[in-house]
Each structure stands twice: as structure tokens, then as C-alpha cells.
Amino acid sequence: xxxxxxxxxxxxxxxxxxxxxxxxxxxxxxxxxxxxxxxxxxxxxxxxxxxxxxxxxxxxxxxxxxxxxxxxxxxxxxxxxxxxxxxxxxxxxxxxxxxxxxxxxxxxxxxxxxxxxxxxxxxxxxx
Numbered sequence: 001x002x003x004x005x006x007x008x009x010x011x012x013x014x015x016x017x018x019x020x021x022x023x024x025x026x027x028x029x030x031x032x033x034x035x036x037x038x039x040x041x042x043x044x045x046x047x048x049x050x051x052x053x054x055x056x057x058x059x060x061x062x063x064x065x066x067x068x069x070x071x072x073x074x075x076x077x078x079x080x081x082x083x084x085x086x087x088x089x090x091x092x093x094x095x096x097x098x099x100x101x102x103x104x105x106x107x108x109x110x111x112x113x114x115x116x117x118x119x120x121x122x123x124x125x126x127x
Contacts, residue, residue, distance in 0.1 A: 008125060014114045020121040021051035027114055033106035040109060051121060060113050067112030074101065074108075 004011045007023045019025040025046035033039045040060075042053050078100060083093045101108075 008123060010118050010123065013123070014111065014118055017110060017114050019046040019049060019051050019053075020118045021124055022046060022049035022126075023123060024048035025051075027053070027117070028110065033110050036106065039106045040113065042113075049124075053117070055117070055120065060116065063109070063112040063116035066115040066119075067108050070108050070111060071101065074104070 002009075005015060006012060010020075012018065013020045013023050013027075017027040019027060025043075025048040027042060028039075029041040029043055030038050044054055045052050075097070078097055079093075082088045082096060083090075088096070
């Protein structure tokens, strides 16, 4: 079975925030998503293959469609674990859930953008 995180696979580009076209250039200008004012800063194009990252005005508004399922999956999973399995009280559960989601928000937004651009831009190998 081939590794889905290898270069040339969509999952590689999504997980490592790489250019969907060449899987070489960085999708974001800063490695850390926790530089909050700059967490979503992206170059205009890929430093390697010159793929345009600003496909059209408002393009990344569509990433809300890919971020929402990530949040839903997290809420369902965390609710199942903390509230149903560990039987936490309601108030501590909501405080913990809110803290976790708030902390993960920069990651969620980056993954949402990464998934969104990978839907529209296909990988082109150097072969």
C-alpha cells in the first residue's frame, strides 16, 4: 500500500500546507499558524512553480465549506468522549469544548484553505 502522505498525493499537499500544483512551495508565508495576525497570510504565487494562489477575489470564502466539517467532526468526537463517555457536567464540558475549539481555530482555518485550493488545483508531476 502506498503512503498517502508521499509527495504527489493530495493528502501530502493538504497536511503539509504545500502548493497543490507542485507539492514543493509553501501555501502560507509563516510556518506557525499561531502568529495570529499573520496566520492566513499567503504568497500571491508558489515560490517553486508560480501557481497563482489568488485564483479569484473571495476565493477562500469557499473554504468555510471545508472548515465546517472539520469543526463538526471535532465537536461530535469531543462530545462523545468528554460528555457521553467521561460523563462530564454540562458547564465544564462546554468550557473545555470552547477552549479546545478556540485553540485549534488557526489550524482549522488553514486546513480549510488547504483543502479548498486542493479541490480546484490539480497536481502536475515533473515527469
